[in-house]
Amino acid sequence: MSLSLLTNHLRYICSPTSTKQLSAVLKAANKFKIPLWHFLRGKNLGYGGPAPRVNGSVALDLHKLDKIIEVNDEYHYAVVEPGVTFIQLYEYCVEHKKKVWPSTPSLGWGSVIGNTVDRGMGFGMNYAHHQCVAGMEVMLPDGDVIRTGQWGISSSPSAFLSKFTFGPSLEGLFFQSNLGVVTKMSLWLTPQPQAYMCCSFSMPLFGDLEVMVDVFGEMKRNGTVQSCVWFTSLIETLCIMGRREDYWTGEGPDGRLDATTVPDQDGQMFVGIPSLWSLPLINWSIPKEKKGGKAAHGDYAPVIPSSGKLLMEWMEVSKPICEANGVELMADFFMHERHVVLMNMFTWDQTDKAQKANMEKLYYGLYEEAKKRGYGMYRGHVNHMDLIANLNDFNNHAYNRFVEKIKDALDPNGILGPGKQGIWPNRFRHLRETQEKKFD
Template sequence: MTSSLPKDTYSDSAYEKAHQDTFAPPKSRAIKPVLPSGVSQVDFDKALEDFTSAVGKGNVFVKQALAHYIDPYELHEDESKGKVPSAAICPASVDELSRVLQIANTYGIPLWTFSRGKNLGYGGPAPRLNGSVALDLHRMNRILEVNDEHAYAVVEPGVTFSDLYEYCVKHKKKVWPSTPSLGWGSVVGNSLDRGTGFGSLSNQHQCISGLEVMLADGELVRTGQFGITNSPSAFISKFTFGPSIEGLFLQSNLGIVTKLGMWMMPQPPAYMACSFSMPENEDVEVMVDVFGEMRRNGMIPNVVWMVNLIESLCVRGRRRDLWKGEGPIPEWRLKELQKELGTGFWTARWGLYGPAKTLETQLADIREHLRKRAPTGTLCGTLYSGENGNLLEAKSVPTEHGLMWVGVPSLFSLPLMDWAIVNDATGKPAHGDYAPIIPSSGKKVLDWVQQCKPLYQQAGVDFMADFFMHERHVIFTSMYAFDQQDAEQRKGIESLHYGMHDIATAKGYGMYRAHVHHMDMIAELNDFNNGAYRRFVEKLKASAIQNPAWFLQYYEVKPLIDMEMGLTRVANEKASNFDINHAVSWHASCMSMRTGPFLFEAAAGRFGPEAISQALREITDWAITAGARRSCIHAAQIFKLLFHRKVSDMISFQSIVSLFHAGLVLGLYIFAMPDVEGQDDIDLFDDVDWVALGTTGLTDSSELRTSTVHTLPAARIIRDGGNFTISGLPLRNGHSQARKCWLQFASLMLGLGRWKSRIFSRILHVMCDNLSDVDLGDSLDEE
């Protein structure tokens, strides 16, 4: 492993320099080491050794090298609020990635995955949970295929827009990629985060066709026609049999995308660069209405990008060269600049692609429509055609009309960040935005502009804005540039962001993506049916993500809100409208907070005999913790729920898996637990007042909810230890007692008779026969 800063991240020197400049180590402080939540220093050191063995010592980064893995535009100086990883790992292949996941699962280490870390303004590569290991996929950078005939590409996560473009040029491919304004980002990462490009296929996430995804257990799954071996339609059709699951891996941590099929635009014979501007801020209303109509009726088939005057100025120079005063540039000065540059206050830009004669006809229709609806505006259209009847070469289009409009990546918009810098010696360029989804209604967009402008005034920053017009909605990017080294500016920016969120919440506007600091805040906007969407997604995560560290991070973030909701639901689980699978899922989630299902499966022999001893050693350490005792209570409650099921209950697959894991947890706890003297304290099948018990045993910093928790038997045994009984029968440690437990779980599974219950039952029987006290003694002797 290394503490040296990463280098040679990009093969292009201009991109590498921009990367190094952006992620220059913080001037004000060193990066302090942080551990993954719930992981000891000893275990973390072992994990780092294993990670190094998996990917090579030059691809595991720690200490000051982590300057490249934090948000370069972080608002918070307080390290308790900032987002910092514990290490960074850079696998180069699917095999290396699989080994990394296995190691992470073994030690219960949360991973934060990204492709290139260039989601700047939204946290960049910074983790959602402090102490996560940054999983950097930039070394997985193969372009696997670019197909001319069907116009698609297949790429790995580390492939940038610039890489893909250069590949197409070098191999004379007759396709144009859709690219955002900065070409250093990942095709995969940008598409999965629903980023927007330009040109005819700007909605990049809608151009995904075929994914290969590594799940948390290292298993690979392919979606759609890609899931059929040797399918010639793998990347050309979204039609598939059964549920379409690509969307599950957009803005999610349900798996890691390792390959992605992306549709591209066929290289056209001609392209027309179009723009339309109007002089007043209030003109945005008529522009949105007119262009929204043309987007819906097909007159303009591609995305329209609308930019205000401030943002147009940002890419031309710095604010200090245009205005020396304090606060936002005043209206009278903006009017002067508008006149000097001969531009409108709002400018719409779009491209038309196809045969030259077709484009000329399209422009004529657009001109006539605008003449009637927006007569004070100015329309421009410049046609570029291929030479001698050939297809148009993108590089032949001048910069002012080309670049991202013709699929040519660049660092075009990077100067925008410098806008607010007053002193080069002390300033650090930074930016962010708030980007709600607003109906394509001029009245609504103008209302948003008018309500946000005073907030920018209060923050002391200029109101820069742009938005992408789709057929029925706009994504309104309320942008702000600031000096990261200026504490007052940072404070104003934070207030501005939350102010815009309050406006959006009142209007019911959602966001299309969110900064790592604001993900919970944005997720809470999905409030229908008391957050049913979030609960459904959590169930999917509980099923797909085996690493318990994920559960821990979520509940530590919002223990008093989400836990109370969950506790209240479970406390009333006997209500007629409560589904048994929901109750099992909740208990399984709580159980998983302090257990790692893969660790227990390793002890059951899933990863071979070599892994059993290591797993038993770790389970022995776990068995003396409060979290282990809390997990056992939940495990027993899962058994109780399913034992007392009604004939009419439809038991889900996840409930079967939860029962299996509960059997492993309770049995292996009994197998490994220390001798305890004294009276039996609690029967595991007794009802528990979950609301009063609160988070006792779930997190390291549990708070007692009420005074009655001191008298709860469950709380006492979780905190202080003690003996268990089950239906009045005492539980003692050792293989004999564990065997009885496993046989009971195996019998219940066999009685359920659904899904893989027979297989799981057989595994428990094998454990009864093959695991003995000798195994545990040998494991301890090895230590």
């Protein structure tokens, strides 16, 4: 186990190489009441990376737990540790000639488990990763270890095949939470097909979005289309292919972009080949000749019913908010059977104070519009977790109170990820009150 001090940030980093070492870290943290902020590969681009919410936290880096335990191409699943990336899983499948296609997000450098527990998405048949988990192993804040579902039975042949369990299902407690550290996870993979066809459509008018959403929504619900349906925008495509100044150097958002300037996209991620395909989009707002610029990106990601009318309404509402803050509407979304996860993305130069202030106004502008419509968020930056959690307002925030009761029972010393997803242990709950005042 390595323990080092980064003097420029005054943060300790602890990197266990085994679950035994991880258990020792948790027990020591409990003994001395040291807050830990655990992360897997630390990428989490656009959501705060590995940054903790409480100053003085020890960064618990799990990337050295990186074993691929099994890839089964009879039942089509993988079992991995937290440090395994999508690229590593894909390369393992190729090297061992496994007849499976792992789903991968557009950036393949991240942790398979990290993406899944944050309810991340990829492409292909099993694109909703958190819905493809049958069994997981979790270390609780006191160092105890549990296995969920059929994996709780020693030598169960259905450990990674069935989500059924006798009694309450526990997997959901560890998605987007700080109630435990996932140390092993199974993930269902797509059987290698005999043939593959990628279908893409483009719409000449922005208003065509409404009818396309309704058509594909019904096809998802009736099972005609079982794989990922992904809508992307011209602006996002341009961001990946170049920088803003390649197309437009005027003030404000570009109003004259032409789809004929866009080259064909590489679709490798649709067949499970991970890459860093979309990473260049963060440089969109940085002039090529500028020295000292630092690219950043973020998003506002509401969960919206799969209705063409409501999707169009959101686009029409969010477009002027984006443009008022100097950026183009850049949005894509993933269609599920009955809902859509939409990404309003934006990029800026972190060294430009005016751009930074505009992005903050943009974010809160989208938040207010989402709040009016009762739209929750799919995921959130560490700076906005309390804001988003506060949307659960039913019965005086009963959901949040319930989760915090579980948190206090499992983690009475409040050591593991205090504040993650707006879940504060009793010891640090006063910090949430400070955050909420800031958002009033």
